[in-house]
Amino acid sequence: MPARVESDEKYVLDLVAQVLAEPDYRWQHRFPTLLGDPGKDGRQRPLPVDGYFPRHRLIVEYWERQHSAPVAIMDEGDTVSGVSRGHQRRLYDQRRQAFAKANGLLLVVLDYRGFETDEQGRLQRRPERDLVVVGEALRAAGVLSEPRRMQLDMEGYLAQVAEGCFVCRLVEDDPTLPPHHVIWRNSEAIAFLNRMPAVYGSVLVAPVEHREQVTGDFSLQQYLSLQRVVHAIAEAVRQALQPERVYVLSLGSQRANAHVHWHIVPCPPGLPLEEQQLSLLDARRDGVLELSPEEAEELVSRLQGYLPGWMRDRLAQE
Numbered sequence: 533m534p535a536r537v538e539s540d541e542k543y544v545l546d547l548v549a550q551v552l553a554e555p556d557y558r559w560q561h562r563f564p565t566l567l568g569d570p571g572k573d574g575r576q577r578p579l580p581v582d583g584y585f586p587r588h589r590l591i592v593e594y595w596e597r598q599h600s601a602p603v604a605i606m607d608e609g610d611t612v613s614g615v616s617r618g619h620q621r622r623l624y625d626q627r628r629q630a631f632a633k634a635n636g637l638l639l640v641v642l643d644y645r646g647f648e649t650d651e652q653g654r655l656q657r658r659p660e661r662d663l664v665v666v667g668e669a670l671r672a673a674g675v676l677s678e679p680r681r682m683q684l685d686m687e688g689y690l691a692q693v694a695e696g697c698f699v700c701r702l703v704e705d706d707p708t709l710p711p712h713h714v715i716w717r718n719s720e721a722i723a724f725l726n727r728m729p730a731v732y733g734s735v736l737v738a739p740v741e742h743r744e745q746v747t748g749d750f751s752l753q754q755y756l757s758l759q760r761v762v763h764a765i766a767e768a769v770r771q772a773l774q775p776e777r778v779y780v781l782s783l784g785s786q787r788a789n790a791h792v793h794w795h796i797v798p799c800p801p802g803l804p805l806e807e808q809q810l811s812l813l814d815a816r817r818d819g820v821l822e823l824s825p826e827e828a829e830e831l832v833s834r835l836q837g838y839l840p841g842w843m844r845d846r847l848a849q850e
């Protein structure tokens with residue numbers, strides 16, 4: 533059934549967008565790797581999801597009456613793959629769920645029965661009341677407890693910087709340094725969560741020793757050895773969070789964070805081109821995520837679960 537702008541589905545998704553403050557969500561989004569069964573020509577086409585909210589890593593499906601009720605017309609006839617339409621719909625629902633899970637996305641179903649409807653199951657559309665229904669459903673699903681964004685505290689950051697090199701302080705377990713969440717370390721390198729991430733899942737890798745020139749202060753051997761850690765951590769991020777791409781960058785400033793470090797940043801799937809790349813990292817514009825200690829710990833152990841054997845052995849020893 534073609535999606536329509538005036539449909540109840542679009543109305544509900546717009547309410548979700550309002551609650552999440554994510555107005556530029558994707559309606560009827562198709563992920564290239566979420567496929568339906570082969571059609572008459574044998575090709576598998578991407579299955580749409582009703583709404584995709586990339587900033588919240590959320591898929592929302594709105595189930596109209598015909599979705600769950602055995603309405604004769606909708607269920608009539610077999611599909612090309614030989615299953616009834618009703619059965620295929622359930623298969624596709626399961627496929628969307630599995631896709632969401634595999635990609636670290638949350639899938640929330642909003643059912644028409646949660647709203648006030650007329651006898652045909654069409655929404656009465658009372659936005660104030662419907663917004664409350666949507667908000668409660670999202671809260672119950674844990675969506676609204678997503679890490680919150682806060683403005684980048686540039687002054688606080690510079691005050692911290694004035695206390696000395698934050699990587700060296702972390703390596704030396706300086707108790708006056710705000711807490712960091714370390715994923716892995718050895719005598720050569722340390723990997724830890726970015727304390728002020730613009731993107732969920734951002735990790736920093738740094739040499740343990742204070743070096744400032746990303747290539748000039750290392751022998752080729754030392755550099756390649758550090759890249760082995762960068763590769764392993766980036767792979768852990770990729771496998772744990774299933775981003776569209778993983779970015780690896782070495783930035784820094786002689787006036788602030790001079791200690792060489794690599795940013796490993798998962799670019800979430802489905803962002804429009806203009807929100808990718810450096811735009812994704814604009815913490816001064818978009819603020820930074822505020823992860824609770826529990827959220828950070830959860831992320832750390834998830835990433836640790838994807839480390840290669842040679843790194844995990846070291847974790848076990850500690």
Ligand SMILES: [Zn+2]
Binds near residue numbers: 791
């Ligand atoms: Zn340092």
